Amino acid sequence: MEVVIVGAPNVGKSLFVINFTQYLGSREIQMEESSGASGLPRDRRLSFEKARRDLVSLYSPKTTQIQTMTAHVLINRQPQRLYLLDTPGINDGIAPDAAARWQIARTLERALTATTILHMIDASLVATRRRESLGAFDMAMLGWGRQLDCYGVIAHKMDRPGSHEGLRILRTQFPDVPIIPVSSITRRGYRELKLFLVRALT
Amino acid sequence: MAQFLPSGGSTESIQNVLNSIEDGRLAPESAIPLLARGKSATVSASWRRDRGESELETPDAVLEDLNRLVGLQEIKRMVRDIRAFVSIQSLRDQAGLTKNQQTFHMIFSGAPGTGKTTVARIMGRLFKALEVLPKGHLVEVERADLVGEYIGHTAQKTREVLKRALGGVLFIDEAYSLARGGEKDFGKEAIDTLVAATENYRDDLLVILAGYPDEMAWFLSTNPGLLSRFPLRLEFPDYSAHDLVQIARRLLRERDYTLATDAEAGLLQLLTDNEGYWHKNAGNARMVRNLLEHAIRRQAVRLTSRQTPLTRHDLMTLAWTDFEGGVG
Numbered sequence: 427m428e429v430v431i432v433g434a435p436n437v438g439k440s441l442f443v444i445n446f447t448q449y450l451g452s453r454e455i456q457m458e459e460s461s462g463a464s465g466l467p468r469d470r471r472l473s474f475e476k477a478r479r480d481l482v483s484l485y486s487p488k489t490t491q492i493q494t495m496t497a498h499v500l501i502n503r504q505p506q507r508l509y510l511l512d513t514p515g516i517n518d519g520i521a522p523d524a525a526a527r528w529q530i531a532r533t534l535e536r537a538l539t540a541t542t543i544l545h546m547i548d549a550s551l552v553a554t555r556r557r558e559s560l561g562a563f564d565m566a567m568l569g570w571g572r573q574l575d576c577y578g579v580i581a582h583k584m585d586r587p588g589s590h591e592g593l594r595i596l597r598t599q600f601p602d603v604p605i606i607p608v609s610s611i612t613r614r615g616y617r618e619l620k621l622f623l624v625r626a627l628t
Numbered sequence: 629m630a631q632f633l634p635s636g637g638s639t640e641s642i643q644n645v646l647n648s649i650e651d652g653r654l655a656p657e658s659a660i661p662l663l664a665r666g667k668s669a670t671v672s673a674s675w676r677r678d679r680g681e682s683e684l685e686t687p688d689a690v691l692e693d694l695n696r697l698v699g700l701q702e703i704k705r706m707v708r709d710i711r712a713f714v715s716i717q718s719l720r721d722q723a724g725l726t727k728n729q730q731t732f733h734m735i736f737s738g739a740p741g742t743g744k745t746t747v748a749r750i751m752g753r754l755f756k757a758l759e760v761l762p763k764g765h766l767v768e769v770e771r772a773d774l775v776g777e778y779i780g781h782t783a784q785k786t787r788e789v790l791k792r793a794l795g796g797v798l799f800i801d802e803a804y805s806l807a808r809g810g811e812k813d814f815g816k817e818a819i820d821t822l823v824a825a826t827e828n829y830r831d832d833l834l835v836i837l838a839g840y841p842d843e844m845a846w847f848l849s850t851n852p853g854l855l856s857r858f859p860l861r862l863e864f865p866d867y868s869a870h871d872l873v874q875i876a877r878r879l880l881r882e883r884d885y886t887l888a889t890d891a892e893a894g895l896l897q898l899l900t901d902n903e904g905y906w907h908k909n910a911g912n913a914r915m916v917r918n919l920l921e922h923a924i925r926r927q928a929v930r931l932t933s934r935q936t937p938l939t940r941h942d943l944m945t946l947a948w949t950d951f952e953g954g955v956g
Contacts, residue, residue, distance in 0.1 A: 492838065520655045530656050531649040534663060562657035570664040 428509045430537045432547035434514025434561060435487035436584045442546065442610045443495055443512040444477045449616045450497040450508070460492040460532065481512075489514045491529055492536065497512055497575075501628050508623070520560040537579050542576045542626045549581035549607065549618065552592030572603050578622055586607040666723060680813050686748035686937025687711055687757045694750050698878070700743060700870040707747075707754065710860070714758045732760070733826050734750060736838040741912030744838045745799065747862070752797040753952070755834060762832070763795035771805040774818040782817040790825050794832050799951035826857050867912060869899035876916050885924065886944050894948040895919075923950040 431439050447455060455472040462474065472480065493512040498505045513533040514526070521527045537543050545567050552560055571577035579600070581593045584607045593607050606622060608615035645662045648654035648796050654662075691711065694704055710732065719811060721727045732755070736744040749766050756764025769789050776782040790798065800806075800822075806815035826835050839847065848854050865873065880886060887895065927950045931938055 457698035516656050518655065518657055522652075524650070524652070527650050527652055531646040534649070534656065534659065534697050535642075538663060562655075563660075563942055566657040570660050573664060 427506060427542075428511060428536070428540040428625065429542045429544055430511045430513060430533070431544045431546055432513055432533060432537055432539040432567065432579075433515060433582075434548070434563060435517060436485075437515065437546045437548040438610055439515065439546050440512050441478065441482045442580070442608070443493075443510045444481065445610045446508060446615065446616060446619070447495050447497045448474050448593070449613060450499060450620065452497050453482050455456075456496045458496075460494075460496040474502060489516050490525075492532060499624055499627070501624055506619075506627065507597070508627075511540070516563050518563050519585065531549050540576075542578070543571065543574065544578050544580055545571055546580045547592075547596065548580050549589040549592035549596065550583045551587035551588075552581075552595050553588055568600055569601060572600065576626055578619075578626070579603055579605045580607055580615075581607045582610065583599065584614055585611045655721060683759045685753060687715075687754060690750060690754045690757050694747070694752075697746065697868055698874045700747070700864070703743075703747060703864065705762060706860070706862055707751070707782040709889055711754065711758065714755075714760055718759070720837065729825065730829075730859075731857065731859060732829055733835045734860040734862060734863050734955055735858045735866060739840060739866055739912050741914035742864035742866065743913070745801075746865075748797055748799045748838070751836070752832065755797075758790040760831075761796055761834060765793075765796035766799055767793040767796060768799045768801060770801045770821070771815065771818075774800070774822075775814045779814075782814040783821050786818045786821040787825075790821075790829070792831070794829060797834045797836060799836045799838060801845075802839045804839045807847050807850045811935060823851075823853050832937040841909075850949070858927050869896060872899050872913070873917050875913050875919060879917060879920055880946070883924075884944060885920075885946055888945050888947045890952060891923075891946050891948040892903075894951060919951065920946075924952040 431443060433439055439577045449573060455470075455474060455477040457470045457472065457477075459468045459470065466475060481493070489512060491514060495510045495512065497510060499508050500506070508516070513536070514529045516530055516533065521530060545564075547560065548566060568579070579596065581589070581596055583589055586594070589607075589609075593605070596605050605617050605621065606615055645654065645659050649656065649659050665733060673706060691708065692706055697704075713730070717727055717730070717772075734751070739745055742772065745766075745768065748768075751808075752761065752764040752766045754764075755761040767789065773789055774782065774786045776785045806819050807813075809815050822835065825833065837844070837847075837854075841863065848858075873892065876895060877887065877892075923946050927946050931942060
């Protein structure tokens with residue numbers, strides 16, 4: 427079962443995927459990069475600390491390709507493999523770089539066939555006028571998502587100031603979309619998110 | 629996959645959109661509405677299929693699947709009757725006539741491997757296609773899933789199972805085991821909860837009790853309420869030798885094997901000779917499968933010990949020698 431996490435750059439997709447994998451009880455990160463140096467998928471095993479150090483950046487977008495992490499959840503008491511797809515952040519407008527455009531196309535392609543799409547939004551910026559606040563891409567995703575029954579919004583960075591206001595705005599603007607407030611620093615909302623996924627997958 | 633696409637063109641158009649993004653002709657935010665139009669039909673279908681549901685199935689397509697099963701003539705006739713009844717009832721409803729309150733809870737009796745679960749699954753799909761059940765999924769349980777360990781636990785466990793099955797089919801395998809422990813057994817509590825549910829969720833749940841014929845007859849005699857609440861009784865007869873050979877042929881075709889002429893004749897002879905003499909619950913499709921798996925292993929041994937080069941034909945063909953010794 428595939429869960430694709432999409433969103434604008436720097437909303438916290440990579441850190442979330444790493445921490446959520448840890449929350450689900452994995453002992454290490456088992457990751458498949460969509461293309462290694464040889465052009466073939468590459469498997470890597472990382473400790474959580476190393477993954478956080480290598481894969482997450484505080485300021486500039488870091489993820490440049492789809493990374494698949496494997497975790498397990500119990501569904502009807504059976505462990506089911508769950509693939510969490512960490513994707514490069516998608517900016518509004520046409521990307522100048524051909525490689526980036528290729529990755530965007532692959533990300534959307536995977537989203538089309540995924541079991542569930544999780545759309546991540548930085549809740550602390552929704553109420554501001556920064557570049558990362560709700561853009562055209564986010565609006566388009568939300569418009570698409572409300573037609574799907576396998577779609578959820580993660581209001582991320584709920585530990586930041588202004589995030590509660592952002593969450594309130596999201597909830598009033600999109601009352602028919604499931605919105606789960608999450609913080610990957612405090613791990614708030616991981617439990618709700620796991621329940622959401624288990625429900626969506628059964 | 630292709631059959632779930634609403635029209636031929638949509639995979640193509642998705643590919644076009646993705647290509648346009650790669651070429652820098654389309655921004656992601658303008659691509660998504662285009663993809664959504666293609667996807668809402670395609671992916672929600674594959675999503676549903678992942679969950680074992682199917683969309684837009686017509687009753688005829690379901691009956692077609694049923695007809696494809698080997699044998700089971702009596703069952704097929706009965707299912708066609710049910711289908712006709714439901715269709716007419718809904719027409720009567722549209723015409724403003726009173727609707728018969730009919731319950732469709734069923735009892736399937738037959739030896740293991742005679743197709744009970746397969747037919748139950750088809751029933752779920754049929755009732756979904758006929759819009760009698762909203763979801764039509766199959767929840768398969770047995771005694772251990774219903775009966776608890778201490779007082780009060782059973783009703784709770786049973787209700788949980790019922791909740792899971794709501795909107796679809798609850799298939800209780802070896803249902804007679806619920807009554808096995810006698811008066812003081814918790815199984816009785818499970819039966820009582822079930823019987824109540826068959827009445828309360830009449831429109832939202834189809835309960836099928838399944839088990840061996842003798843044991844099921846005894847089970848029904850233990851609780852007088854059961855007979856009237858499960859009005860439809862389907863008997864799954866043991867397959868005849870002829871049916872079993874046909875099943876064998878079909879199983880082999882799925883695995884890219886064929887029967888040599890002598891093997892087919894030998895198999896038919898073997899099954900005919902033993903018809904009625906198998907131990908009581910053996911004359912079934914599962915036994916045939918075991919027989920074939922054994923033969924496939926023996927064929928592999930025979931081929932590896934051969935010196936001459938192997939052709940495609942050799943790799944596909946099971947000879948009678950592969951079967952001999954693999955019976956019982």
